[in-house]
Amino acid sequence: MSRLDDRVAIVTGASRGVGSTIAKTLVAAGAKVILTDILVEEGEKVTAELGEAASFAALDVTSEEDWSRVVDEAVAAHGRVDILVNNAAILHLGTLENTPPEIFRRILEVNTVGPYLGTRAVLETMKAQEVGSIVHVASIDGLVGMNGVSAYSASKFGLRGLAKSSALELGRSGIRVNSVCPAGGNTDMYGPWFEKLTAIKDETQAYNNNRGIPGNVSYEAIAQAVLYLASDASGGVTGIDLPVDGGATAGKFMLGFNSM
Ligand SMILES: NC(=O)c1ccc[n+]([C@@H]2O[C@H](COP(=O)([O-])OP(=O)(O)OC[C@H]3O[C@@H](n4cnc5c(N)ncnc54)[C@H](O)[C@@H]3O)[C@@H](O)[C@H]2O)c1
Incomplete structure (x- = not known):
């Protein structure tokens, strides 16, 4: 059972979605x-809606100083950090020509370097405890390529690589590291491209439906996968990618073949 009684968790990008x-x-x-x-x-x-078990701290995942402050505060308040969920990320939609170097670098900085800094920030505490679970929220775009998302896809492939190498390095210290790879999340992330996406609505809907379980997965389904990897229910599981994608990366789907 996925219980976390008395565990202490830090979640990034937790203000919405x-x-x-x-x-x-x-x-x-x-x-x-x-x-x-x-x-x-x-x-x-x-945070106020979650009661006394929750607290909020401002944290920019690209700032080493912020990481150091937040982990210090967590240890001061609770004496430990058992779980780190690296969920914060940003998106860029654009062809290679429409992805200038400063944007490519910024996507890597937030989506890949941020989780690396977070992992380093909790290491001393987790190693001293000899227990810890780090969960990265990647994406199906980190499992298979897709046109128009080169920067984001590169950042999420990189994140999965970070997870696997860290998992091997930290297993003997009692720390597990895994990735969840969702299809879908908060449409706020697509804000700047909303009009362009609306113009290709039929195509995006077809893309979302062309999988075993049609449509985007729910936030709850993603959160339950994170809970599983954060908890002792997944003891012994480290270095994996857990797709929460309705079968999007399981293979090719043809609706007509279901009636053959
Ligand atoms: N939205 C999707 O369709 C989708 C699909 C697959 C995977 N994901 C992944 O799911 C996770 C959650 O995204 P979401 O869908 O809830 O989108 P979202 O945009 O609502 O959430 C991302 C959060 O990260 C925060 N954030 C951005 N930059 C930050 C920084 N430098 N420091 C700290 N926080 C920062 C944002 O303020 C926001 O609250 C992300 O890792 C995303 O890549 C999303």
Whole structure:
């Protein structure tokens, strides 16, 4: 059973979308959760709704100083850090020509370097405890390539590589590291491209439906996968990619073949 009683968790990008549902799910499983984000007002509002087991800390995942402060505060308040969920990320939609180097670098900085900094920040504490679970939220775009998402896809492939190498390096210290790879999340992430995406609505719907279980997966389904990897229910599981994608990466799908 996926219980987290008395465990202490840090969740990044927890002010909205998938991250806030992950925080809520971990609290419901018994954990003390530190929600973090650069969106402070939204984060404090979400945190207030989760009761005494939740607290909020401003954290930009690209800042070593922020990481150091948040981990120090977590240890001061709770004496330990058992779980780190690296969920914060940003998206860029654009062909290679429309992905300038500064944007490519920024996507890697937030989506890959951020989780690396977070992993380093909790290492001393988790090693001293001889227990810890680090869960990265990657994407199906980190499992298979897709046109128009080169920067994001590169960042999520990189994140999975970080997870696997860290898992091998840290297993003997009692620390497990895994990735969850969802298909879908918060449409707020697509904000700047909303009009362009609306113009190709039929194509995006067909893309989302062309899988074993049609449509995007729910925030809850993603959060339950994170809970499983965060908890002792997944003891012995390390270095894996857990797709939560309705079968999108399982193979090719033809609706007509279901009636042959
Ligand atoms: N939205 C999707 O369709 C989709 C699909 C697959 C995977 N994912 C992944 O799911 C995770 C959650 O995304 P979401 O769908 O909830 O989108 P979202 O945009 O609602 O959430 C991302 C959160 O990260 C925060 N964030 C951004 N930059 C940050 C920084 N530098 N430091 C700290 N926080 C920062 C944002 O403020 C936001 O609260 C991400 O890792 C994303 O890549 C999303």
